[in-house]
Amino acid sequence: GWVSDYGTGTRRREKMNEAVLSRIPLEDTHVLDFGPLVGDGRPTRGALAFTVDLGRGDKLLVYVVHLKSNYGVRGRNIAQRKNALALIRADAERLQKEQPDAKWEVVITGDFNVDPDLEEFKTDESLSPVADWNDLWFGRPIEERSTLPTRMGNPAWEYPPAAFDRFVV
Numbered sequence: 001g002w003v004s005d006y007g008t009g010t011r012r013r014e015k016m017n018e019a020v021l022s023r024i025p026l027e028d029t030h031v032l033d034f035g036p037l038v039g040d041g042r043p044t045r046g047a048l049a050f051t052v053d054l055g056r057g058d059k060l061l062v063y064v065v066h067l068k069s070n071y072g073v074r075g076r077n078i079a080q081r082k083n084a085l086a087l088i089r090a091d092a093e094r095l096q097k098e099q100p101d102a103k104w105e106v107v108i109t110g111d112f113n114v115d116p117d118l119e120e121f122k123t124d125e126s127l128s129p130v131a132d133w134n135d136l137w138f139g140r141p142i143e144e145r146s147t148l149p150t151r152m153g154n155p156a157w158e159y160p161p162a163a164f165d166r167f168v169v
Contacts, residue, residue, distance in 0.1 A: 004031045004048040004064075018048040018064040018110065026050040032063075032091055034084065040076050043084035044068045047108075049091065059102045061095060063088050065110035067126070081114060081126035089129050108133075108168045115162040117142070127168070136167040 004017040020026065028051040034043040045066055052060040065088070068080040085108070092106050114126045116138060127135070137145040140163075147165035 004033075004046060017045075018066060020048060020050060020062075020064060022050075022052075024052060027053060028061075028095065032087060034087070041079040041083045043080045043087065045084075047084065047088050047091075049088075051095070054105075057102055059099070059104050061092055061104060061106045063092070063106075063108040063110075065108060065112065067110070067112050067114070069113050077113075078124055078126050081112065082128060085127065086129040106133075106169065109166065111164055112166045112168075113164050114166075115164055118160065118162055130168050133168050136169060137163045 004019070020029075028049070030049050031046055032049060033046040035046070037043070048064040050062055052062070054060055065084065067084055068077045070077055088108060096102070096104050096106075108130065112126070114121050114124055116122070116124065116127060116135070142161050142163070145163040146161040147163050
């Protein structure tokens with residue numbers, strides 16, 4: 001197993017970390033910690049990454065994320081999610097270049113806090129760094145992919161069902 005431990009660039013410790021528990025050996029387990037970065041576009045948290053040797057030269061590279069929420073300033077939230085995905089993609093490309101003989105499969109999974117199938121996110125550019133990858137939920141009926149059901153009873157917390165938890169490969 002592995003649990004991330006992100007810094008924030010301050011004395012405050014991040015409370016939203018990721019973890020993986022596996023019965024098979026994990027390789028190249030590392031954390032992308034965005035805490036030391038500066039500026040409004042600095043992604044929150046980071047990403048937990050690991051590789052699984054699938055045998056015969058095949059490798060699975062997995063990134064577990066919890067991207068910036070929708071609370072706060074919309075433009076800054078989008079920039080933070082977009083920058084996180086750009087940094088993750090760059091890390092994936094770096095690892096693949098270091099082992100060019102391997103056949104790679106890459107997945108980014110976790111809470112993206114965005115659902116491009118919803119009208120509210122049609123102009124959201126958060127996912128643009130991986131726009132040429134396959135989003136496994138995109139276009140599927142909401143009944144099959146809803147990961148965030150509405151919270152009825154408090155108007156401040158009511159929203160349509162969404163698929164914020166995504167799998168991009």
